[in-house]
Amino acid sequence: NLNIYRGAHYQTLNRAKIAYKELMSVPIATLPVFNKITLKLVMYPQTKRLFDIGNVGSVTEKFFLDALVEFGKLEDDNYLFVPEVIYQFGSIDKLNPRIEVHIDEFKI
Helix, strand or coil: CHHHHHHHHHHHHHHHHHHHHHHHHHHHHHCEEEECCCEEEEEEHHHHCCCCHHHHHHHHHHHHHHHHHHCCEEEECCCCCEEEEEEEEEECCCCCCCEEEEEECCCC
C-alpha cells in the first residue's frame, strides 16, 4: 500500500516493480494495444480489516500502468491516455484475495 511504498528504500521499490512486471508480463502480452482507457481496480481483501482503498489502489495503478507502457500496450500513462481511474471495493474473499484490473476503451 501507499504507506509502505512511501517509506520503502528506492532499491526495494525497484525490485518490487520488476517482480510485478515479471508476474504481469504474460497476462499483459495477451492484451491489445489501447489508445485511451478507463482503468478500474476492484479489491477483494482476505479479511474484514478496514483499509484505505486509495492507499492500496494507487500503488497497483502505478505498477500496472507502468507495465502497460513498458510492454507497448499504451503510449503513456498520463491523463491524455488514462483520463479515468476507478477504485472499487468488491467483497471479502478469504480464499482468493486479489485486485482485479478491468480495462475499457475510454468513452466520452
